[in-house]
Amino acid sequence: MSNISFINWDLPEHILDAIVAKGWDQPTEIQKDAIPSARLGRDIIGQARTGSGKTAAFGIPILEKTQPTGNPQSIVLCPTRELATQVCNELEWIQGDKGLIILPVYGGTDLEKQAKKLDSGVDVIVGTPGRVIDMTKRKHLNLESISLLCLDEADRMLDMGFWPDISWIFSNMPNRNQTLLFSATFPQEIIDSTDEFLNNPVTVMSDDLEVEVPEIEQKWIKIGRANKLWGVGRILINMDNSDQCLIFCNTKRMVELLEDRLGKHRFSCATLHGDMSQNKREKVMSGFRDGEVKTLIATDVAARGLDVDGVTIVINYDLPDNPEDYVHRIGRTGRMGKKGESWSFVGRDDLRQLERIRTTWNLNIIKSEAPELPSDVNRDPVRPRQDWAEASDPFGMVRISIDAGKNMIGNNLSLSEWIISQSKVKELAIGEINIDEHSTTVDIHSESAQRVLEILERREYNGNKLTAQLSNR
Numbered sequence: 001m002s003n004i005s006f007i008n009w010d011l012p013e014h015i016l017d018a019i020v021a022k023g024w025d026q027p028t029e030i031q032k033d034a035i036p037s038a039r040l041g042r043d044i045i046g047q048a049r050t051g052s053g054k055t056a057a058f059g060i061p062i063l064e065k066t067q068p069t070g071n072p073q074s075i076v077l078c079p080t081r082e083l084a085t086q087v088c089n090e091l092e093w094i095q096g097d098k099g100l101i102i103l104p105v106y107g108g109t110d111l112e113k114q115a116k117k118l119d120s121g122v123d124v125i126v127g128t129p130g131r132v133i134d135m136t137k138r139k140h141l142n143l144e145s146i147s148l149l150c151l152d153e154a155d156r157m158l159d160m161g162f163w164p165d166i167s168w169i170f171s172n173m174p175n176r177n178q179t180l181l182f183s184a185t186f187p188q189e190i191i192d193s194t195d196e197f198l199n200n201p202v203t204v205m206s207d208d209l210e211v212e213v214p215e216i217e218q219k220w221i222k223i224g225r226a227n228k229l230w231g232v233g234r235i236l237i238n239m240d241n242s243d244q245c246l247i248f249c250n251t252k253r254m255v256e257l258l259e260d261r262l263g264k265h266r267f268s269c270a271t272l273h274g275d276m277s278q279n280k281r282e283k284v285m286s287g288f289r290d291g292e293v294k295t296l297i298a299t300d301v302a303a304r305g306l307d308v309d310g311v312t313i314v315i316n317y318d319l320p321d322n323p324e325d326y327v328h329r330i331g332r333t334g335r336m337g338k339k340g341e342s343w344s345f346v347g348r349d350d351l352r353q354l355e356r357i358r359t360t361w362n363l364n365i366i367k368s369e370a371p372e373l374p375s376d377v378n379r380d381p382v383r384p385r386q387d388w389a390e391a392s393d394p395f396g397m398v399r400i401s402i403d404a405g406k407n408m409i410g411n412n413l414s415l416s417e418w419i420i421s422q423s424k425v426k427e428l429a430i431g432e433i434n435i436d437e438h439s440t441t442v443d444i445h446s447e448s449a450q451r452v453l454e455i456l457e458r459r460e461y462n463g464n465k466l467t468a469q470l471s472n473r
């Protein structure tokens with residue numbers, strides 16, 4: 001592979017100076033592959049792993065082509081406000097002293113102020129689709145002057161959720177003549193759909209469907225609802241000062257519940273999700289970037305694109321519904337060759353989803369135990385619990401074994417009648433009973449299992465003390 005440096009590309013001076021001042025000496029793979037074609041005006045589908053410098057791969061050609069005229073000529077669309085801010089900041093320094101006005105346009109900020117800024121002239125827009133449409137309809141933004149459009153996290157921008165908005169933007173941009181799509185993941189159906197709006201694109205892809213994931217040690221733990229909090233406790237108690245942790249939940253409600261519960265166990269965390277005010281979101285993100293916030297609990301708003309180089313641990317408290325999201329979530333750690341680890345919590349019902357994620361991307365996710373307590377800590381920050389639901393079969397039954405056989409127990413009927421009379425559980429809660437020479441098993445619905453087990457241990461059966469425990473099958 002040739003050893004290209006930025007100097008070989010005869011880039012405009014302001015950009016080259018900025019890059020050199022930043023200390024970058026070589027373009028990354030995706031930058032090498034995509035920038036020359038993009039500079040020639042070609043459409044691009046660019047796929048490269050998380051943290052590989054895709055922002056500059058589209059940013060450099062955009063900044064080169066756009067002139068400080070005060071008319072918008074280029075637009076970058078992103079799925080979240082946080083990402084729009086981050087992309088804006090990166091474009092801002094890469095342009096050096098070219099003097100382009102680069103404006104973030106996303107929701108949750110003062111409409112009037114933003115309108116004023118748009119009215120006074122901009123060259124590059126970086127925004128989220130909703131607010132861009134809003135500003136266009138209010139006539140503060142004229143998409144007709146824009147010729148270059150880029151979708152960051154393109155597969156997300158083209159999926160069902162965003163497509164109606166993107167499609168509206170396309171149709172209001174009659175002079176679009178170059179389109180750049182970048183993401184770490186491109187499902188085939190998304191690539192197929194790009195025929196409609198790309199013109200003979202240059203496709204830059206890593207081999208096959210195999211996404212290369214950075215050096216992240218990916219682990220999964222078999223753990224059900226009841227003990228996920230315990231699992232988080234084990235991971236957080238092992239963090240040292242240089243660690244930062246990002247915990248993903250699938251719903252806003254779970255994010256808040258988890259913050260609350262961890263708070264009760266004296267773990268301080270911040271949260272990020274779409275229902276928070278823009279002000280709060282910005283505060284949280286800057287605290288996380290500064291390293292002031294060590295642990296952030298978030299929905300997938302934080303999964304895409306965010307570049308916080310201190311993140312060393314990602315926890316999937318819930319496994320994501322989409323295999324794509326898994327790759328993006330864990331890609332928040334291991335940035336630019338740094339080390340990272342990810343922990344996925346997988347309950348009985350999630351095993352198939354884990355398999356789907358693993359096979360979609362051909363990932364090496366290793367079965368593991370929760371980390372041990374550090375040597376100077378002798379008590380779990382969160383106590384583990386018997387997780388009856390996790391131990392149950394598909395009908396919700398768990399098996400209890402009793403260290404006594406025929407002689408002591410008698411027959412099925414006498415045992416079940418005794419359990420019902422003593423524990424007041426419903427007859428339906430008792431399943432199969434098996435009485436052997438020296439041992440007995442009885443299936444109990446998981447909701448009643450705790451109660452029955454206690455009764456078996458405390459009360460005498462025909463004048464005898466029994467020992468019983470959950471049987472592992």
Ligand code: ADP
Pocket residue numbers: 024025026027028031048049050051052053054055056305306307335336
């Ligand atoms: P991606 O979008 O592919 O996930 P980013 O564009 O967010 O990655 O870049 C990840 C990090 O790498 C950023 O902090 C960025 O500034 C840095 N970076 C990008 N290109 C280079 C380069 N050529 N040399 C050194 N650092 C780079």
Ligand code: MG
Pocket residue numbers: 054055152305
């Ligand atoms: Mg990115």
